[in-house]
Amino acid sequence: MPIPPPALSALTEIFGDRLSLRAADRDHHAGSETFHHAPPPDAVAWPLTTEEVSRALSVCNEHRVPVIGWGTGTSLEGHALATHGGLVIDLSRMDRVIEVRPGDMQVTVQPGVTREALNTELRATGLFFPVDPGANASLGGMAATRASGTTAVRYGTMRDNVLALEVVLADGRVIRTGTRAAKSSAGYDLTALMVGSEGTLGIITELTLRLHGQPEQVAAAVCAFPTLESAVECVTATIQSGIPMARIEFVDALSIRAVNAYAHRSYPETPHLFVEFNGSAESVRADAEAFGDLARECGGTGFDWADTPEERAALWRMRHQAYPACLALRAGAKGVVTDVCVPMSHLAGAVAAASADIAAEGMTGPILGHVGDGNFHSLLLVDPGDADQLARAKGIARRMAERALAVRGTISGEHGIGIGKRPLMAAEHGDGWAVMGTIKAALDPNNILNPGKLVPDRN
Amino acid sequence: MPIPPPALSALTEIFGDRLSLRAADRDHHAGSETFHHAPPPDAVAWPLTTEEVSRALSVCNEHRVPVIGWGTGTSLEGHALATHGGLVIDLSRMDRVIEVRPGDMQVTVQPGVTREALNTELRATGLFFPVDPGANASLGGMAATRASGTTAVRYGTMRDNVLALEVVLADGRVIRTGTRAAKSSAGYDLTALMVGSEGTLGIITELTLRLHGQPEQVAAAVCAFPTLESAVECVTATIQSGIPMARIEFVDALSIRAVNAYAHRSYPETPHLFVEFNGSAESVRADAEAFGDLARECGGTGFDWADTPEERAALWRMRHQAYPACLALRAGAKGVVTDVCVPMSHLAGAVAAASADIAAEGMTGPILGHVGDGNFHSLLLVDPGDADQLARAKGIARRMAERALAVRGTISGEHGIGIGKRPLMAAEHGDGWAVMGTIKAALDPNNILNPGKLVPDRN
Numbered sequence: 001m002p003i004p005p006p007a008l009s010a011l012t013e014i015f016g017d018r019l020s021l022r023a024a025d026r027d028h029h030a031g032s033e034t035f036h037h038a039p040p041p042d043a044v045a046w047p048l049t050t051e052e053v054s055r056a057l058s059v060c061n062e063h064r065v066p067v068i069g070w071g072t073g074t075s076l077e078g079h080a081l082a083t084h085g086g087l088v089i090d091l092s093r094m095d096r097v098i099e100v101r102p103g104d105m106q107v108t109v110q111p112g113v114t115r116e117a118l119n120t121e122l123r124a125t126g127l128f129f130p131v132d133p134g135a136n137a138s139l140g141g142m143a144a145t146r147a148s149g150t151t152a153v154r155y156g157t158m159r160d161n162v163l164a165l166e167v168v169l170a171d172g173r174v175i176r177t178g179t180r181a182a183k184s185s186a187g188y189d190l191t192a193l194m195v196g197s198e199g200t201l202g203i204i205t206e207l208t209l210r211l212h213g214q215p216e217q218v219a220a221a222v223c224a225f226p227t228l229e230s231a232v233e234c235v236t237a238t239i240q241s242g243i244p245m246a247r248i249e250f251v252d253a254l255s256i257r258a259v260n261a262y263a264h265r266s267y268p269e270t271p272h273l274f275v276e277f278n279g280s281a282e283s284v285r286a287d288a289e290a291f292g293d294l295a296r297e298c299g300g301t302g303f304d305w306a307d308t309p310e311e312r313a314a315l316w317r318m319r320h321q322a323y324p325a326c327l328a329l330r331a332g333a334k335g336v337v338t339d340v341c342v343p344m345s346h347l348a349g350a351v352a353a354a355s356a357d358i359a360a361e362g363m364t365g366p367i368l369g370h371v372g373d374g375n376f377h378s379l380l381l382v383d384p385g386d387a388d389q390l391a392r393a394k395g396i397a398r399r400m401a402e403r404a405l406a407v408r409g410t411i412s413g414e415h416g417i418g419i420g421k422r423p424l425m426a427a428e429h430g431d432g433w434a435v436m437g438t439i440k441a442a443l444d445p446n447n448i449l450n451p452g453k454l455v456p457d458r459n
Numbered sequence: 460m461p462i463p464p465p466a467l468s469a470l471t472e473i474f475g476d477r478l479s480l481r482a483a484d485r486d487h488h489a490g491s492e493t494f495h496h497a498p499p500p501d502a503v504a505w506p507l508t509t510e511e512v513s514r515a516l517s518v519c520n521e522h523r524v525p526v527i528g529w530g531t532g533t534s535l536e537g538h539a540l541a542t543h544g545g546l547v548i549d550l551s552r553m554d555r556v557i558e559v560r561p562g563d564m565q566v567t568v569q570p571g572v573t574r575e576a577l578n579t580e581l582r583a584t585g586l587f588f589p590v591d592p593g594a595n596a597s598l599g600g601m602a603a604t605r606a607s608g609t610t611a612v613r614y615g616t617m618r619d620n621v622l623a624l625e626v627v628l629a630d631g632r633v634i635r636t637g638t639r640a641a642k643s644s645a646g647y648d649l650t651a652l653m654v655g656s657e658g659t660l661g662i663i664t665e666l667t668l669r670l671h672g673q674p675e676q677v678a679a680a681v682c683a684f685p686t687l688e689s690a691v692e693c694v695t696a697t698i699q700s701g702i703p704m705a706r707i708e709f710v711d712a713l714s715i716r717a718v719n720a721y722a723h724r725s726y727p728e729t730p731h732l733f734v735e736f737n738g739s740a741e742s743v744r745a746d747a748e749a750f751g752d753l754a755r756e757c758g759g760t761g762f763d764w765a766d767t768p769e770e771r772a773a774l775w776r777m778r779h780q781a782y783p784a785c786l787a788l789r790a791g792a793k794g795v796v797t798d799v800c801v802p803m804s805h806l807a808g809a810v811a812a813a814s815a816d817i818a819a820e821g822m823t824g825p826i827l828g829h830v831g832d833g834n835f836h837s838l839l840l841v842d843p844g845d846a847d848q849l850a851r852a853k854g855i856a857r858r859m860a861e862r863a864l865a866v867r868g869t870i871s872g873e874h875g876i877g878i879g880k881r882p883l884m885a886a887e888h889g890d891g892w893a894v895m896g897t898i899k900a901a902l903d904p905n906n907i908l909n910p911g912k913l914v915p916d917r918n
Binding site: 103104105106157159176184187193215240286341342411412416428436438441442 | 560562563564565604605606607611616618619628632633634635636638639640641642643644645646647648649651652654655656660672674675695698699700701738739741742745800801802803804832833834863866867868869870871872873874875876880884887888889890891892894895897898900901902913914
């Protein structure tokens, strides 16, 4: 159902030439980095202020027009696809860093600020924002999907680093959740409810984020292990010994082969851990030594330490290049990216089972992940147009999620639900999924906010 | 309205002689440690299983009987008072530690387990549960009020340490929120929604908690400062320098006078900081030295280090005794305890303003708090039956909260809302408070769960 003419003229009044019905603009907001697809939205608007978002939502609520928030379009489960048509609200022009408060170690930003832009802005303050999902996503989008990434083991996820939000509700009301205090017990945690709600409960128009001190010293290393099990054993031992890690990443033998080819390296083609320690010069040295001892006990060899900022940047660039590197394993292939998170005691078993399943299906699917959290991914390579391969990849992803649930893990560690993981929500949450639907229906009775995503279909 | 006879007979069928209508049992569940009062509930039940709670809620929902969860009765804002009559569900007999999973650093408990009982049970594992509100509260109650305390600066609050819950909803449905994975982005964060909901959205019947490694080394100290400002300056400097503290507590001159009298000490009657460092022997020594340097720069003197577990226990017992010690400043007095939390940059100003207000009113009100979070309390001493004093104490508490809001802090750092802070909710949350009411109405349409608390009255 296209946008009704009275709604369109009201939206034009709000946005002027920042409302577009052009095919190019609509198509640009229909794509996705993955195999998820949907027709383009009916229109795209680029608000500059909270008030514009509020007025737009009032109009859309009155006329039952679906509204989909858009950050940078880097989500992986089709979160921002306009499956029911409607208006995409592209927040990329609300990209101001509103206020840095070094004394409180906080910053207030508009939702279109990307994490890299924020950290560039913060460079001179001695502070930084640590959550790093790899992509240079917008902070509003990262909050909406409860993103995390390589540093969550030390600094937490968006759940832990969003202190307060300004949110426009379905009916255009603007609320402020949370405060600038470090903690609060004043009522329902609406901030936590909005973080991870994927645009189904409101549009985030402002975020107050926790910042952290730039560490005095950083040391990073990569280290080879003979087997998957020995690498995971090293992770578990490190965590239990209380050694504080800033990052600890697992990369399997196939990923290393891909990285070697892509980035012209010559690492041994066995499982590796990438680690990083932050702190004072003294504590980083002590932590690195303690980790080195544990790693060697688990069979780790060939430590390659990156001491300078340049070497470190190169090392983490290599880790983040694993995605294109793995895609390059098979010319023209697209990736189906899986994302489960399991209790630490089940991590080795879960990775081994995933690996065996991928092999049994004859697929190419390197495995890598943020193993300090029990979170890992496989990148299943699928030839475009090969429906059978795509079905088998989806089967592998589904079984991986089912195995995670069997050990009381989760179907999504950090990528969220969107449309991709929605069929698995009932299995993870049982009646809790219906509760999510009840909350959604209460706050968005006309179901205009990102309909068809995350919650059950309404009866 | 008393419990209707059909409901009473259905409840008797469920609980047998674990349902009581006796005045002594009802009165025992009508008291509170504060000046908040209400008539006793109509009945008290002691369930042993989730199924009993579920059946009881079905009955109460059908017959519109209010249901109030009860842990240890140590809340400070009248959370568990039966202001609308009804059934108190006392969870103290659901006190089993269900499963300790050292490999995952997690434990699953029933809600009636107290934090001290849990830590006794964990002693041999090398792990502990860090959240410490002072009182030996039940873990279910601590989750329901989003408790924190002295260790939050290092280990977080209940928000950060509850991974998963089993909750019985108003209609008797049992849901499981969260998983055993360290993080998840699978839908709305129902765990965070339930933590701090004060029994208004459901009754918690099981909790999965994060555990932490018992630190290899612990060092604690108390240190005197010439002024409030110099003590707070030391806190801010310590946090900004990134020195990891396990606890950092402010105690004002009047509290010290009270502790000296009560515990036969002879500390100088000036503001003090109590601090604790956890870690390896090496890191604790380095942290303590770095803190000592900062404290001396801020004018700190007279370090009294507690090195042995016994000395440390004595030191923290003294800090936790501040409450009875301060009450003992004035024979027969009752305390009105305030609880605000402000951004760090406003802490010194907020404490100074509170202190001036207390002096201007001619009240006795020592100030102390978990200043690493910006959270502080005053214990305003009120003679029983003195209505004027009580009104002035409430005025001081209200103005303290209003000043916290003026600097974008919160009206409750850790004690919650109950009935005491409810009149201030609109000022903190604006339309967000109405959103809380909408969620409550959607999940508890008959308003049986702890009615009259936390959310707005229903139209």
